[in-house]
Amino acid sequence: MASTLSSRPQLQHLTAQLDELRQKGTHFRLRVLDDMQAPICTYDGKQVINLASNNYLGLTADPRLREAAIQATRDYGVGSGAVRTIAGTMKIHMELEEKIARFKNVEACVVFQSGFTANAGTVSSILGKEDFIISDELNHASIIDGARLSRAKIKVFRHKDAAHAEELLKEIQNEPGRKLIITDGVFSMDGDIGPVDKLCDLAEKYGAIMMVDDAHASGVLGKNGRGSIDHFHCHGRVDIQVGTLSKAIGALGGYVCGSKDLIDFLYHRARPFLFSTSHPPSVTATCIAAFDILEQEPERIDRLWENTRYFKQELARLGFDIGGVSTPASETPITPIIVGDGRRTMDFSRALFDNGLMATGIAFPTVPEGKARIRTIMTSEHTRGQIDQALDILDKTARKLGILV
Known part of the structure; x- marks a missing residue:
């Protein structure tokens, strides 16, 4: 007699937790994209x-990236067939890493399967239980997980508060063990920029390792999108730069940049690198083409920022809470619309979708209780007409739901 998983009691605690999410109004289902990622696209059959x-x-739909992927598949096949340390390092993988290293003005680079594994794999491999991590309270989950896996002692400083970070460093300056300061370059839920320059000053003053996760800064901040290190003119002062190939680059993966010895060490000790098959040639070629475009077309980033400034200005004019009082103020194309209550936020997101706008609701535990928001992200490819239409939908829907009055 066949049995189903749902009839077994071993996982009933998961069902109970899902029921609790439904009761709170924060349960969601995945929306399915029917076509390409674009300013206007089709989710669940709705444009x-x-x-x-x-x-x-x-860049996800750029014809040059698509052609690069197709050609690499013809030349090298659909997969690498092994992890990097056994038989899966292809010439094209090395070409991408060398290109990223030159772009970021560092000695070397290694590509991971995702930004998450790049962060978690690096932090967990370079530190041990005798060491200390000084981490911003709003750092990405991959940094938090890597810190826990390292077994180092974790000290959390108030968001973007370099003075508090220094207090923590003073407390442990005479303790044995290495000290690592970590911050996001751009924080993914609020869109504000980390104080990279001030933290670099602290790293130098206290002899700490300096690490920046530039996932949402790469392709957005700095010359040609070189990130927060370039934005703050901190080249040569950041020991470990983490970036992603999954956001502005338009494809998939993460990377770590730094000294040759750092990268060589990660080859030997970073577990996600050691135990995961390397990128398909198509993805690798796509990323190479994307970095070429960053170098050749800085006007894309100019358009991104022009759209961002206009969108923020109009959201504020309409009366939306876009941060700056009880939450950090956005400084990048990530602009949260703060609602507060989780259920109300998710209802707002669903109503926006019904009215023709895809804007995701974010609630606890991704953000703190009472800080639920609609997270919006602007791109270089949105037209002014599309932005105005989105603003109109946001305005009318918010007023109908009583979010704006």
């Missing part, structure tokens, strides 16, 4: 203006 993707520069 919507898309303010939810990380496709900052519109």
Whole structure:
């Protein structure tokens, strides 16, 4: 007699937790994209203006990237067939890493399967239980997980508060063990920029390792999208730079940049690198083409920022809470619309979708209780007409629901 998983008691605790999410109004289902990631696309059979993707520069659908992927598949096949340390390091993988290293003005680079594994794999491999991590309270989950896996002692400083970070460093300056300061370059839920320059000053003063996760800064901040290190003119002062190939670059993966010895060490000790098959040639070639475009077309980033400034200005004019009082003020194309209550936020997101706008609701535990928001992300490819239409939908829907009065 066949049995189903749902009839077994071993996982009933998961069902109970899902029921609790439904009761709170924060349970969600995955929306399915029917076509390409673009300013206007089709989710669940419905055409919507898309303010939810990380496709900052519109590269996911760029014909040059698609052609690069097709050609690499013809030349090298669909997969590498092994992990990097056994038989899966292809010439094209090395070409991408060398290109990223030159772009970031560092000695070397290694590509991971995702930004998450790049962060978690690096932090967990370079530190041990005798060491200390000084981490911003709003750092990405991958940094938090990597810190826990390292077994180092974790000290959390108030968001962007360099003075508090220094207090923590003073407390442990005479303790044995290495000290690592970590911050996001751009914080993914609020869109504000980390104080990279001030933290670099602290790293130098206290002899700490300096690490920046530039996932949402790469392709957005700095010359040609070189990130927060370039934005703050901190080249040579950041020991470990983490970036992503999944957002502005338009494809998939993460990377770590730094000294040759750092990268060589990660080859030997970073577990996600050691135990995961390397990228398909098609993805690798796509990323190479994307970095070429960053170098050749800085006007894409100019358009991104022009759209961002206009969108923020109009949201504020309409009366939306876009941060700056009880939450950090956005400084990038990530612009949260703060609602507060989780259920109300998710209801707002669903109503926006019904009215033709894809804008995702974010609630606890991704953000703190009482800080639920609609997270919007602008891209270089949105037209002024599309932005105005999105603003009109946001305004009318918010007023109908009593979010704006």
